[in-house]
Amino acid sequence: MSVVTKWCGGLLLLVLAGCSSLPANELQQVREQVDWKTREALDQFLKDVPGLEQELEQSVGYVVGTSDVLLLGPLGGSNAVAVLHDNREQSRLYLDVHSLRMGFGLGAKGGRFLAVIHDPDLLAQLRHGKWLIKPGASSNVGAQNGALRYRNDELALFVSSDSGVSAGAGMKVSQVSVNQRLSNTAQSSYNFPSKNSAHTQNQQAPRYWGHTLPFLGKRAVERGFNLPMPLGVGVVRADVRQEMRIEHLEVGFNGNGTRPYDFVFFGAESDLITEQVKLDAWVLPFLNLYGTFGQVNGDLDLDIAIDGNAMLDQIGKDCTGIIRPPVCYLFENKQVRFPVTADLSPMNYGVGGVVASGWHDWFLLIPFNVTWTDSDKAVLEGRALTISPRLGRGFAMNRAGRVTLFAGGNYLDVRTVITGSLAIPGTEQILDYKVDQKNSDRWNLVAGANWDITPRLSLMLEYDGFIGSRDAFISALTVRF
Known part of the structure; x- marks a missing residue:
């Protein structure tokens, strides 16, 4: 037989x-x-x-x-x-x-x-x-x-x-x-390039890579690497809550412009949800480049205080007379505290890449990206830089594909400018403000899993937190072709 x-x-x-x-x-x-x-x-x-x-x-x-x-x-x-x-x-x-x-x-x-x-x-x-x-x-x-x-x-x-x-x-x-x-097509079972001692050229079934991308892909295949499908389209959702620090404050009144003010900072926190579409391509065997675009939705809470006498001088109120304006009783010789809440929904777009390689079922990934936020109403403008090295291992799930578990660190540098106005209670004055801020903690830890259901379809879940003041949950669904 x-x-x-x-x-x-x-x-x-x-x-x-x-x-x-x-x-x-x-x-x-x-x-x-x-x-x-x-x-x-x-x-x-x-x-x-x-x-x-x-x-x-x-x-x-x-x-x-x-x-x-x-x-x-x-x-x-x-x-x-x-x-x-x-x-x-x-x-x-x-x-x-x-x-x-x-x-x-x-x-x-x-x-x-x-x-x-x-x-x-x-x-x-x-x-x-x-x-x-x-x-x-x-x-x-x-x-x-x-x-x-x-x-x-x-x-x-x-x-x-x-x-x-x-x-x-x-x-x-x-x-x-x-x-x-x-x-023996040299197609990776994971969404990153990997090498195995069994991935060798074979005269009976020569290793074959039929895609234009990545450049130098055929040379990598000849050296024993399996490669993921070169193009991807995905959706990404990130829920991020973190403490922010105010770097610079400008204040003005009634639409007459703003100027720098000394201030006391009590605290700031952002709670944002970002939903993006992601397009990526493996341009080199170990380098993936991508672009994203989407929208941010959430709240930003600021709690700051400024000198009341300086405010009275700027709005031109004289508090030395016998009959004093009502704002004098509110601001004179006081530190005036303003809780500011901004409802945000700006557009978000960015570019980034991933340097990646694997050996057997182990892998090292270093994602990096720069994201810009831009609002038509000029409520929020800024940029964020992220670098997130991570190490992990994959496990075969028979007919259910493969699951990779990973852990690492995440560096996030967020710098934003928020502008807005609010009515001062008990007065007819409108306070205009411009706040420059950044995130309080740059580094924290990352842990997550990626399920490669098939070489064409994968689901990723990630938690970004453990240390520092930032908590983030990120999920992504990607289709490759």
């Missing part, structure tokens, strides 16, 4: 779906079985179709595949294994073909097919996975030397079987996807 039948119950097609956990040596024997069956299919087509060899040489590539069981009928499904040969790069890629036919026709066992590809765009699409929807019969479909043929500008398709040519009519929907285990 062969390795294939021993592990998968007899059908080669089921190897691809049911043997994802095969050890490397058994996986190589499965790959050899696939190569043998597809070479046999190609030799048969070369024998049956005159001029096919020359057409193959002139093509950009071709797909040859076999199906041990081909089920047609009112609602039938077929599965096939195929090998994509790229004539330009002299490489090959193993494909899964999952099909659904709706219509009628005749069935056959031992089916095989050959698609000679003339369109480079189609070849690129097949290398990244593609849905194909095509009619099952038309005026340009017919039998030629024992093979059913379909031809258009993109490809020439030949289909045959051991027990006769299949024929029918209807619509066929096929999903072509890369078999990651057989193809």
Whole structure:
């Protein structure tokens, strides 16, 4: 009994779906079985179709595949294994073909097919996975030397079987996807580049990276690194509460401008929720760059006091007479305390990057970014600088993907300018203010987890706190392609 039948119950097609956990040596024997069956299919087509060899040489590539069981009928499904040969790069890629036919026709066992590809765009699409929807019969479909043929500008398709040519009519929907285990595509199971001693070049299944990004990606793959899918789109939510410190205060009255004032600071706290869209790309094997944009919503509470006599001088009130203005009783020889609450909803945008690398299941990440906040009403303007080194380890969850746990530090430098006005109780005066502030504590600790559900989908949860006066909860959902 062969390795294939021993592990998968007899059908080669089921190897691809049911043997994802095969050890490397058994996986190589499965790959050899696939190569043998597809070479046999190609030799048969070369024998049956005159001029096919020359057409193959002139093509950009071709797909040859076999199906041990081909089920047609009112609602039938077929599965096939195929090998994509790229004539330009002299490489090959193993494909899964999952099909659904709706219509009628005749069935056959031992089916095989050959698609000679003339369109480079189609070849690129097949290398990244593609849905194909095509009619099952038309005026340009017919039998030629024992093979059913379909031809258009993109490809020439030949289909045959051991027990006769299949024929029918209807619509066929096929999903072509890369078999990651057989193809050795160097795609990382994590969302960061990683190296493993098992990630080596293999003549039977050369390591392959079919994306333009990152630059130098093919060289990194040749040196044993697996890479995440290069592009990402995500949504990020951050709930941040932290203490702030006032650096500079300017005060004015009734819209007549502001000037610096000596002040006493009692405290300030911001409680903000930021929701952003994030676009990122791995531009180098170990460097990811990204941009974000979104909106901030929350409150800022300030508690400050200024000298009452200085306020009276600025608004031009004389408190030396017998009949004194009411504001004199409120401010003269007193320290006037103003609690200020600002309701904030400015726009937020930023740029940043991640320097990352992994060894086996361990990894080191150093994210960094600069974010700017800008309000149309000039209520809040500022910028924030973040650097957050972290170390972690990944764990396989079988069919549930992989989970990485990480911990590290977070440096956050926030500098903002808040402007606004408030009515002074008991008077007709309007106090105008401008406050420069920064966060009280720059460093704190970070702990979190990232769940790579698939290489295309990941969920991240992070707590930023433990020490200092800042508490932050951050979550992100990212789709990669």
